[in-house]
Amino acid sequence: MSALAEIQPYVEAFKARPPVPEPSWLVQRRDGAIRRFSELGWPTRKQEAWRFTDLRPLQKSSFPPAAAAGDATEADVAPWRYPNAAHRIVLVDGAFVPALSAIGTLPKGAWLASTSQTLHERPELLEPALRETDVLGGQAFVSLNAALFADGFVLALEPGIALDGAIEIVHLGRAANRSAQLRNLILLGPNSRATLIETYAGAGAYWTNAVGVVGIGIGAVLRHVKLQDEDEAAIHFGHNRIELGRDARYENFTLSLGGRLARTDIHLKLDGEGAACGLYGATLLRDEQEGTIATVVDHAAPHGTTREYFKSVAADRAHGVFLGTIGVRPQAQKTDANQLSKNLLLSRRAAIDTKPELEILADDVKCSHGATVGDLDEAALFYLESRGIPVAEARRMLIEAFATEVIERIEDDAVLRAHLSRHVARWLAAGIAR
């Protein structure tokens, strides 16, 4: 298919949308976004940020947006339920499903609802978050999302509001050859606090294209967990744009297990003095999976801190990619940033590409990065085997230890650590072919 033909179904889908009453600013922005998408087309390997990504699974067929939420029951959600959730929102095929959701009592000044409901009741929340940059500077997937999104979730906390219980968001994909275009928004006012567990799962060859905008105000704290456990035939793109105010903290953990083609983009800007972020994650890949973690951390203010640590495991014919950039602007003196990419390459036909990048324009900084690629440690394997543990089991143990080590970096939340470790163990139990 030519480049134009590949994107045509999406342009058609845009034109064919059923008329929904929407504020005029949104109608305008959607028009601008689809124009931008048509200009951009799919990214190619000639673009630096996409040189390691094989988009063929996406290009081979088309995934117009699902018309409505597919059928899903409590049992479909059960495997991913987070034990400690105080609030739950479930979206199926990109649309909010009230029957499966349970939003608990929220304190005054807290807003948690689906994007569509927010558009009706609190459009002022969404308007600034759907800024021009999405339409103009953004990449193709973000523009497409801006044009087509129907739903998602919105969390907005007024100053000083602390949500103690975790918020759980489950995105289920059910419709084959359809896409879920999700638009999420998290706005934390000064000194507010929240924990958010986002899960992406499903069954079938669907495409999830999620875009999140996250704003964290002065002194606010967000713990943001993403469990990407899509069907192994599905495609997943998740793009989060995060801005931190003064002394704000953002901690992200991304556990990526599913998807035929999966990519998580995190664009984070430390905009206020003394802001801190921690980006952690593990990606496990087997069969023909391709998994990419792409992060851009932009230190735009002094005294910022970044801790970044990603691990990936590639077995069988899988392909793991890490693209990490830390940029320090001239004014961002006293930045303290480090970045680590550790990779296990388990098979002769698997591949790992990693590119940790530093771009430093201030002098009084402490920045470092590291990357390693290798197989399981022979000595460790031998040790376990000499203790009578069969080789397959020994390998499994070592892979599990490798992946869960980064989970241990999550402080003060044993329930969350156990939840993520359980999914790692489940993934490993299914075995790898080598």
Add this chain to the structure above:
Amino acid sequence: MTDTTAARNLAPLREGYKYGFVSDIESESAPPGLNEDTVRFIAAKKGEPQWLLDWRLEAFRKWQTMESPHWAKLRIAPIDYQAATYYSAPKRQNAPKSLDEVDPELLKTYEKLGIPLNERAALAGVAVDAVFDSVSVATTFKRTLAELGIVFCSFGEAVREHPELVRKYLGTVVPQGDNFYAALNSAVFSDGSFAYIPSGVRCPMELSTYFRINAAKSGQFERTLIVADKGAYVSYLEGCTAPQRDENQLHAAVVELIALEGAEIKYSTVQNWYPGDAEGKGGIYNFVTKRGACRGARAKISWTQVETGSAITWKYPSCILEGDDSVGEFYSVAITNNFQQADTGTKMLHLGRNTRSTIISKGISAGRGQNTYRGLVRVQPKAENARNYTQCDSLLIGDKCGAHTVPYIEARNPTARIEHEATTSKISDDQMFYCQQRGLSKEDALSLIVNGFCKEVLKELPMEFAVEAQKLLAVSLEGSVG
């Protein structure tokens, strides 16, 4: 002292460019511009055989279809390739047979540069195939080398005397169409050096060539080809100085190294061209393609570079590790001060089993300099037990400069072990305080700390070079503190 405040009052280079003078020699230049006739003119001037002319033309045709690379973190003013002169040679005097026949003006130039060409060459134990602009003027130690069967001569001479060797290896490591600058070089290369070390011979002295750009507006297109046959060893030194000029001068060299089974090539560079003045005016554009191939088992290629000159450096000395158990090394110090920009690094391509590579890169940015390490380590599926260790450290002096690290790691074999680490920091106030408290001046303290920072690389340089390199670091950083 804090470096931040120091850099704000950045003083211009005090000593200035020591080697900035122009010697007055009548040039015999090609008219400015580049087309097939220019290529033919060069080939005819040099009396080259038809096959080489064809090879040049093929390269030229490829070059015409190519675009200059734009991926590097470099700001380059558009270059008008039609405005440059592609050939300039000192006036021919029927090929000088001894130093007495050499233009005294030329000798004086070398003297000012301190090149050990005369009896000084013997003292320093260095054989110099001095390249003045484009054509080799004098070659020393040839006889000693000839006795061992070593061929060390200008490229032009090699084409005449050893066409079979040149034809066999030319363009096998850096093909004509490899990249924009390599294609340009292949089309218009003027001269350069050729070395062939026969099987089992250990070259008894360091081979060295001084490159010098002289005639105004004449880009210099060196071509170096070094072949170490089975079990041979050679250490090659390359050092550069150029006169001070206002206009940017283009330099697009190609260096090809070939190490056969068990051979070792050590290639050291001290690059001290004119970096432009404190306002960023002038300076050399250095777009170089350097690549070595370890063709046989247990071959080894080691690149060491100290890059202090050039307004813009675009250079990635690389190793293709084809032979089993072959070894590639890259040691680099790159300094950017004032408005200098450097985008440099290496590529290590692991193809054979048990191949090993080491990358040690030290980048120093001062003033408004921009320094980028860009490297690739790729392990192919058949490279069992490949091993790479990479360390890239950046030092920042002043708050207007930048240091960037862009490593690519591409692993295709699970038995490979690859490690990369990089740090970026400034010179700590504690270190400076300690040195100054012991009575060292700021500049001496800086020089001491920077030399310590670069020690791992400098110790790889042959003795004569190491001394020069240390001095060069101090000169390059002058005015960046205080």
